[in-house]
Amino acid sequence: MDTYGKDDKRLPYYLKWADAVLITYSIIQQDSFEMALAYLDAINSYSKSLTVSNNELVIMLLGNKLDLERTRVVPKSEGESIAAKFSCAFCETTAADDYEYVQQLFHRTVREVRKERERAVASNCIDEEPLPSTTININTNTNIPSSASSSSSTSSSHFLALNDTDKISSSNIPLPPPMPATLIHQAARAAKTAKPEYQNSSNSNNINSPFSPTIKSGSLSSIATVTGLPPTSSSSTAKRAPSKTSVFSKIFK
Ligand SMILES: Nc1nc2c(ncn2[C@@H]2O[C@H](COP(=O)(O)OP(=O)(O)OP(=O)(O)O)[C@@H](O)[C@H]2O)c(=O)[nH]1
Numbered sequence: 001m002d003t004y005g006k007d008d009k010r011l012p013y014y015l016k017w018a019d020a021v022l023i024t025y026s027i028i029q030q031d032s033f034e035m036a037l038a039y040l041d042a043i044n045s046y047s048k049s050l051t052v053s054n055n056e057l058v059i060m061l062l063g064n065k066l067d068l069e070r071t072r073v074v075p076k077s078e079g080e081s082i083a084a085k086f087s088c089a090f091c092e093t094t095a096a097d098d099y100e101y102v103q104q105l106f107h108r109t110v111r112e113v114r115k116e117r118e119r120a121v122a123s124n125c126i127d128e129e130p131l132p133s134t135t136i137n138i139n140t141n142t143n144i145p146s147s148a149s150s151s152s153s154t155s156s157s158h159f160l161a162l163n164d165t166d167k168i169s170s171s172n173i174p175l176p177p178p179m180p181a182t183l184i185h186q187a188a189r190a191a192k193t194a195k196p197e198y199q200n201s202s203n204s205n206n207i208n209s210p211f212s213p214t215i216k217s218g219s220l221s222s223i224a225t226v227t228g229l230p231p232t233s234s235s236s237t238a239k240r241a242p243s244k245t246s247v248f249s250k251i252f253k
Pocket residue numbers: 002003004064065066067068093094095096097227228229230231232233
């Protein structure tokens with residue numbers, strides 16, 4: 001959903017269903033940068049008010065209009081420093097000249113969301129009933145900014161670490177690893193709350209991945225993009241179905 005930059009009263013509503021937030025400012029407009037900062041602050045406060053922790057919100061700060069570098073008023077270092085302060089990813093780009101890169105940013109964000117959900121599901125399974133000899137090894141090429149610190153045992157690398165020299169392409173973005181069979185089994189059991197455990201095992205065939213019920217084709221609507229400019233339209237009002245992994249945790253430690 002492309003949200004209206006000044007409509008901060010609705011921010012909690014957006015955050016309730018968003019899996020990822022891309023906060024965009026214009027490098028040629030100081031006020032839009034300040035608006036982005038205000039959003040990061042608001043998200044920080046909101047997430048701190050939550051008491052339930054589970055999967056984490058993927059956040060990226062984007063400095064747009066890089067094609068207008070000659071009229072830049074927001075130094076790149078300021079964007080980097082704010083991103084470091086809030087432990088979120090940062091990059092500068094131009095929607096005007098590099099549409100492909102913008103598209104890849106969205107793809108990468110969706111992959112990060114999937115990884116985060118996978119991590120949360122794995123974490124839940126372990127919390128509920130540790131399985132013997134199960135190693136949950138979620139590969140990631142994601143880096144956390146050096147200033148990021150995490151004290152939560154359920155935290156993972158959930159922020160993208162990108163910059164304008166770190167251009168991504170579909171060829172160098174690894175797909176999420178296959179879900180270990182034990183986790184698929186756990187997820188299937190969780191879905192069968194009304195039935196005795198270990199019965200009706202055919203249900204597990206319907207769950208190839210714990211993400212399939214929530215991440216579907218076109219699910220980019222669950223990414224809230226926040227800008228400081230007036231809106232044209234809202235692409236979706238779909239609310240994420242409540243699930244054990246649909247809450248997000250404190251994102252700034
Ligand atoms: N030069 C340049 N112009 C851009 C770029 N991205 C957006 N614009 C222009 O900035 C203006 C606002 O773009 P929008 O896509 O409407 O920005 P927005 O913040 O999402 O605004 P709404 O969709 O109206 O909420 C338009 O005139 C765009 O053409 C960019 O990377 N470079």
